[in-house]
Amino acid sequence: MLASHLEAHLLQRGFAVTLRLHAETIIELVTQEHFDLILMDIMLPDGNGLALLSELRERQRVPVILMSALGAEQDRILGFSQGADDYLPKPFSMREMDVRIDAVLRRVAYEHEAKTRHDDLQLIVDNRRCDVCHAQQWADLSGMEFRVLQVLLDHSGEVLSKAFLYQQAMHRAWSLHDRSLDMHVSRIRRKLLAIGYNSRCIETVRGTGYVLSPTKA
CATH class of the missing domain: 1.10.10.10 (Winged helix-like DNA-binding domain superfamily/Winged helix DNA-binding domain)
Structure with missing residues (x-):
């Protein structure tokens, strides 16, 4: 399962990871806890990731990297227009994911002092x-x-x-x-x-x- 594989990889890199598989639990979670980054699939078991991203943007400024097998230009543009900070088309390597995560975190740290x-x-x-x-x-x-x-x-x-x-x-x-x-x-x-x-x-x-x-x- 991709989610479990990503979780194990990020834990190995030293990140604290919270794994959620359903959209209905994510909104409540991000309003209660602080996250440095959200890595989110567009195709969720109980909802659309783009709709969830739009709702997240109404509440939080946490950076979001979208993952999707929908890698066409129009799909990427739609993701960015909804407020995504980066877009990771599937399939992707762990190395590429690491580079994109690090780039987003560096950009956020540079742009926003505490x-x-x-x-x-x-x-x-x-x-x-x-x-x-x-x-x-x-x-x-x-x-x-x-x-x-x-x-x-x-x-x-x-x-x-x-x-x-x-x-x-x-x-x-x-x-x-x-x-x-x-x-x-x-x-x-x-x-x-x-x-x-x-x-x-x-x-x-x-x-x-x-x-x-x-x-x-």
Whole structure:
């Protein structure tokens, strides 16, 4: 069985490994524990890996490498568009898998320090926790809310279009009637206000998108 073979190989490499075969147990698990990486097959016994990946991306920023016998270009593009960090077509060697895992982990470690202070905004950003802290209080953001806010933080003072925010934070194209970004921003504002932070720092730019203004933080 491939899953058991991969588990044994990764354990031998020194990784702590948690093996799950069913989609219904994965969501609950990742919301309760921290993982550095998820290696996931698209074809699950009780569900579709792409649908599961989409749900994971709503909750967590944990890196995901998809495995699949569906190695056509269209399948790979679909996997990346759903938020995959890498795509491993079957059959593959253990050596190739090791190289891809190491590359993803290096990239994540380089891109995201454990905590980043934004002194001008009076916020502490915890990338492992996927949350922000103000005055020693955590906002309790969802995974998607955190990604939206992080993109705004990374481009503080810049007016960002909805199309850009959808692509960078939500990993999908924007459509005129899609209001999900607006709902995420509304929830972010509400949660920031609940911890005593000025929610008006995220301004709506009519007809364009949003801007995070340090002067209003």
